[in-house]
Amino acid sequence: QKEVEQNSGPLSVPEGAIASLNCTYSDRGSQSFFWYRQYSGKSPELIMFIYSNGDKEDGRFTAQLNKASQYVSLLIRDSQPSDSATYLCAVNLAGFQKLVFGTGTRLLVSP
Amino acid sequence: DGGITQSPKYLFRKEGQNVTLSCEQNLNHDAMYWYRQDPGQGLRLIYYSQIVNDFQKGDIAEGYSVSREKKESFPLTVTSAQQNPTAFYLCASSTRDRALSGNTIYFGEGSWLTVV
Numbered sequence: 001q002k003e004v005e006q007n008s009g010p011l012s013v014p015e016g017a018i019a020s021l022n023c024t025y026s027d028r029g030s031q032s033f034f035w036y037r038q039y040s041g042k043s044p045e046l047i048m049f050i051y052s053n054g055d056k057e058d059g060r061f062t063a064q065l066n067k068a069s070q071y072v073s074l075l076i077r078d079s080q081p082s083d084s085a086t087y088l089c090a091v092n093l094a095g096f097q098k099l100v101f102g103t104g105t106r107l108l109v110s111p
Numbered sequence: 112d113g114g115i116t117q118s119p120k121y122l123f124r125k126e127g128q129n130v131t132l133s134c135e136q137n138l139n140h141d142a143m144y145w146y147r148q149d150p151g152q153g154l155r156l157i158y159y160s161q162i163v164n165d166f167q168k169g170d171i172a173e174g175y176s177v178s179r180e181k182k183e184s185f186p187l188t189v190t191s192a193q194q195n196p197t198a199f200y201l202c203a204s205s206t207r208d209r210a211l212s213g214n215t216i217y218f219g220e221g222s223w224l225t226v227v
Contacts, residue, residue: 004153008151034215034216042220042221043201043218043219043220043221044154044201044218045218046215046216046217049215088153088154090216098144098156098159098169099216100156101146101153101154101155102153103151103152103153104153
């Protein structure tokens with residue numbers, strides 16, 4: 001079982017819709033969770049992080065964490081074509097400083 | 112401006128040649144990392160360093176070497192022992208004092224290495 005798993009996609013949504021990106025992780029002791037956006041040929045940029053169970057909102061983005069189910073998600077409201085990118089989920093394994101990344105979900109937002 | 116600078120952006124390596132990728136940060140971060148990304152793949156950790164003069168192997172360290180003589184600098188050497196080095200290389204850094212609750216990692220712009 002991979003440490004961090006994401007559906008590779010592509011996930012296609014129309015402009016203005018809500019995009020829902022999901023990530024599961026295997027280490028029950030994981031403590032912090034990150035979402036990065038990566039445009040083709042560019043480096044990842046941090047969107048947001050979450051440490052506690054529940055929801056965390058930042059503008060059009062909401063991260064949701066459920067540690068019991070070992071599940072973290074990212075919701076993008078009012079999706080825009082400029083949101084089209086690959087979204088990487090990353091998990092800080094318990095006791096380690098390194099992040100483990102999923103392979104990413106490609107999101108396509110059509111006008 | 113604060114940030115992480117990688118150079119060169121594009122590099123071509125001949126068979127049997129060692130090459131070094133530069134990474135400099137002025138964010139005053141203690142920890143630095145090197146990741147490799149292959150097309151359509153996730154990021155894989157090569158090496159990381161939590162403090163000056165100390166570094167640890169990541170998941171795919173074979174064929175690579177690093178040094179951490181200064182807090183600001185963490186160069187990566189891709190040696191001739193690395194059989195398939197063509198990839199996108201990402202340097203990153205993070206603060207160390209939140210280790211137990213997680214470190215937020217920030218990336219440089221990346222370096223593309225191609226074997227010719």
